[in-house]
Amino acid sequence: DIQMTQSPASLSAAVGDRVTIACRASQTISTYLNWYQQKPGQAPKLLIYAVSTLQSGVPSRFSGSGSGTDFTLTISSLQPEDFATYFCQQSYSTPYTFGQGAKLEIK
Amino acid sequence: QVQLVESGGGVVQPGRSLRLSCAASGFSFSSYDIHWVRQAPGKGLEWVAFIYYDGSKKDYADSVKGRFTISRDNSKNTLYLQMNSLRAEDTAVYYCARIRTAVTESDYFDYWGQGTLVTVSS
Numbered sequence: 693d694i695q696m697t698q699s700p701a702s703l704s705a706a707v708g709d710r711v712t713i714a715c716r717a718s719q720t721i722s723t724y725l726n727w728y729q730q731k732p733g734q735a736p737k738l739l740i741y742a743v744s745t746l747q748s749g750v751p752s753r754f755s756g757s758g759s760g761t762d763f764t765l766t767i768s769s770l771q772p773e774d775f776a777t778y779f780c781q782q783s784y785s786t787p788y789t790f791g792q793g794a795k796l797e798i799k
Numbered sequence: 800q801v802q803l804v805e806s807g808g809g810v811v812q813p814g815r816s817l818r819l820s821c822a823a824s825g826f827s828f829s830s831y832d833i834h835w836v837r838q839a840p841g842k843g844l845e846w847v848a849f850i851y852y853d854g855s856k857k858d859y860a861d862s863v864k865g866r867f868t869i870s871r872d873n874s875k876n877t878l879y880l881q882m883n884s885l886r887a888e889d890t891a892v893y894y895c896a897r898i899r900t901a902v903t904e905s906d907y908f909d910y911w912g913q914g915t916l917v918t919v920s921s
Contacts, residue, residue, distance in 0.1 A: 724906070726905070726907040728844075728908070735912060735913055736908070737911070738907060738909050741907035742905040745901065747909065781844070781907075781908075783907060786858050787846045788834070789846065790843055790844040790845070792843045793844075
């Protein structure tokens with residue numbers, strides 16, 4: 693199985709900050725990498741697929757980059773509604789594994 | 800609009816069975832592969848199983864293989880997860896999620912249900 697490791701596991705930031713979350717795969721996954729946002733008590737929501745394609749309706753302050761084994765999610769200017777947990781996920785091969793999550797909290 | 804609504808969760812004793820359902824609406828259900836993903840309380844996301852749009856192929860996580868069965872009834876726009884021999888470690892919120900394929904052939908979960916909680920406890 694492909695292991696997905698996110699860092700940091702948690703971070704504190706202020707509204708307006710630029711934030712980057714990293715995701716590393718245990719083997720190359722090409723561009724088969726997606727990002728989801730989850731708020732407490734809610735289902736995950738797709739933010740970015742295929743590394744860098746923004747899902748419809750997702751604000752442009754979210755962006756993704758990377759290839760092979762190393763990927764990043766960047767939020768250019770944090771808004772109050774962005775405080776949540778973020779998961780990366782590989783769809784290179786089943787089982788489709790997720791990172792352990794990165795919890796973004798208000799500083 | 801696309802909707803996925805899970806049901807069937809509840810409290811069940813270890814070793815017993817439970818069947819989850821996922822009712823789909825707002826899209827052509829029979830054209831999409833659908834997956835089950837679960838999340839233990841306070842934990843991360845774990846992929847559980849998937850089924851092809853026509854039911855011709857299925858796959859399972861090793862943790863549930865031989866105990867869980869995924870199926871679908873396209874005439875009823877409904878996905879199922881039959882869970883047998885339940886264990887405490889199966890306690891989780893179970894989500895059904897629709898899969899899409901990008902032009903790059905990368906799959907992604909574009910719509911999720913709200914989830915149904917399964918608690919395995921004596």
